[in-house]
Amino acid sequence: MYKLNFFIEKQRITLSTMYNNLSFKTLGMRKTTFLATFFIFIWGISPLLAQQKWDLQKCLDYASGNNVQLKIAGLPQEANQANLLQSQMQLLPNLNLGGGQGWQFGRNIDPFTNLFTNDPVRTNNFFLSTNVTIFNGFRQMNAIKQNRSILEASRYDYEQTRNDIFLNVVNAYIQIIFNQELLQVARLQLQNTQEQLDRTLKQIEAGAAAEVAKYDLLSQRANNELQITTAENNLAFAYLRLKQLLQIPLEQPFEVVIPEIPEPDESGLVQTVQSIWEVAETSQPNIKSADLNIKVAELGVDLAKGNAYPSITANAQVLSGYSSQGVIRSVIDRGTTTQVIGFLTDDFTKTVSTFVQDRTVNIERNPWGSQVDENLRQTIGINLNIPIFNRWQVRNGIANAKIQLERNKLQALNIRNQVRQTIEQAYNDAKAASRTYASNKVRVNALTETFKVQEQRFLVGAGNSFDFAIARNNLNIAQSDLIRSKYEFVFRMKILDFYAGRELKF
Template sequence: MKYLHILLFLVVSKGLSAQSGNSLTLRDCIEYALQNNITIRQSEAAVENSDNVLNQSKAQRLPAITGFLSGNGNTGRNVDPFTNGIVTQTIGTNNMGIGLNMPVFQGNRLKNAVERDKLSLEASLTDVQTQKNNIGLQVAVAYLNVLSAEDLIEVAQKQLEVTRLQYDRTQKLVEGGALPETNLYDLDAQKANDELSLINAENSRESAFLALKRTMNAPLEMMFSVVKSEVPDPEVLQPATSSAAVYQTALGFLPEIKAGRIRMNAADRNIAIARSLGYPTVSLSTNWGTAYSSVARRAAGMTSSSRQIPISAEFQGQTIPLVINWPESSYTMENIPYFNQLGNNQNLSFGMSVNIPIFNRFNVKYQTQSAEIQKKQVDLQNKATEIQVKQNIDQAYIDMLNARKKYAATLTQAQALNKAFIAAEKRYNAGAGTFVDYNLAKTNLDRANTNLIIAKYDYIFRTKVLDFYQNKPLEF
């Protein structure tokens, strides 16, 4: 019987405005409960988590960019990373770079994941609404109980007023000698009973207020009153034609039915994701990097000189000495500055990779079967929800018919007992009837009036439940 608070709000508070002071309408009570209910906050936190998961899925389609920076020191026999030569000295190195990897094709896995998470977010939002409706229903029922308790107080007050008037009338007759004084004793007892009934009715109202505060999660010391409203006359309400017609209408708009359909679509996406594990994947990558070495050197300057080299030559049997001036150059080496090395040692690469699954230990098969089983579970849950809705509507329809018959019978009984009481009162006042007859007639009428109020609210409640399931505007 979800979402009933909407109905009761329209029934109870239509045409009313919030009153000043501490008088609260049903809307005020529901809004207070929604703001202070922990279950709703938990559901809203679940929505935030679903939204976060959706954003993560969307981000998976973006390129992944990574950077690296490293510094190392080595001593002893090492390889010079600048010349690849073997050196025996301390070497300091520094490497840095950045890489980018972007998925191109993942078997539509990323697309289906985004669509699935969108559906999950929508379902979470529906769950929040369900929680709000449940809380609203509880508040509305508690609010309705307060209104009913206040009507019962009015009945008890009227009963006490009738007894007091009768007491005053009888007292005058006793003083005039028309009736014995014992009649006053009987009326004293009746007045005490009526006062007790009034106290019990007031206590019931306090209990109803306590239940309302608990439902609103309001502190006990919070003092307020509810806005009194004129609920519609049950005789002018038009009941639903049939429970089957109500059910067909309810299937088209109830949030729990909508949530089930959303989760079925999400289950289809999960199946598609599982199957995509068997498809090839394509990705593009690019990398840039550079390096520095503390032993990297370059020529800083050149000095030219010559060296005499004695040689000899034979000519016509004679050895002739000669001197050759051999030119030589010498270089001055210096360390290459840090940022110069970073600029000179840059490298850039591009790549594309294709991964083709050949045998993944039947992972695709079992993942797909698991997703199909989950879809079957969702489908069964949806059918169970529809059955529950159908049963709720059938029960509400039967309850409405029973409440209608009970109200009609109670109304007839109250009208008949009212006539009987008037007759008994006249006889008692004329001295032709006994107090026992008068008291019995009054007791029966008081009980009938109380039952009439209970039957009235019960019938209105049952009728508006069916109106809600038919998505009807509640106008009277």
């Protein structure tokens, strides 16, 4: 950053000096020249501003927040959280409010007056009901425990997916460094071949070397150029792999930081396989998830057994209704009147009278609100259900739950074996890579001396181009093997660091 700021400041001073010293005849020419120089300046520093190098930690952080596969792995947590809440809410009573409207035609019985009628009848009914489970073989409590364990296991599954992605990012990052170093070696080999070709051409012109040596070196140069092309392609593929893991478009500028990698040393394997395994067994999310799945299956057995217990539920309802045939009958009393009912038998001139109550019955529609209030009624009940025979469903459910429990136990054991085998394999691979690196280093040193001898013999004309080419090719192969064993050791050590609970960094 200091170099970039110094460069920008230097360019600014240069531009200022140029602008102040301009002596063009017109202001327009000065503006045009200044703008042209300014755009050239911006074009010159734009690659520096656009360049952004990524270290391993930045790649891991970016993958954690942008990898689509990791985002998908987080969705089951949300679903399992909802399932846990639902199972907890099952302990509460439910509450439902409802109503309906109906029409009846022809001769029928009014459901609210219980009278026969031939008139059309419109009815409304309303209810408010609740139901609560008092006991059901502890199934609800076991379901809550099971869903809580499932939620926790899904969190560990998410961590495992993130760890897998992190290891893939580390591997892709190391592949970039590895191919970058191979590319540098290939370019250096091409440079050496070109220098040797230039010297050989001068010797041929002086008559000190045969012309066939030129063609051997031209062939060697073409081979070096092919190696550069192959190394560039491998480096591009390594960058592509890392970009895909980070969900970065191919066109976006991207460059990683090349860290200082120390030489492989077997003494760095200070921990034993057993000590690494003991840490991994208590920290790896896939092992924790597998153990929780055993607990989930055990609760599944308890849930299945709960179906064999009696269940007790309670319910209550409030109901009401309305009928279009509902009426209110009222009696209007107008007092009493005297009414002649006969004559005396011995004297027809004398009448016999009685008092008659004068009453009138008034019939009118019963309003909707009054009917709803008058028809209001309540019910409450307790239900007992005892399973006696359900066509073997309960027994089969228990048997299947026990099979699932055994499957989860074996799966947990298998995951433990896989993790331990991965640690053992990485440990042995790291030791082998360290020893291979040491052997390749001795090999490179020896072949370097051989190449120097063959080069000197070739320069003085004591050796031929064929022996010189063989010595060079052997050295090139040895250098490639040395680099490969170096980064094989680095990657295996990162795997061991991961299982040992150490931070992934260079």
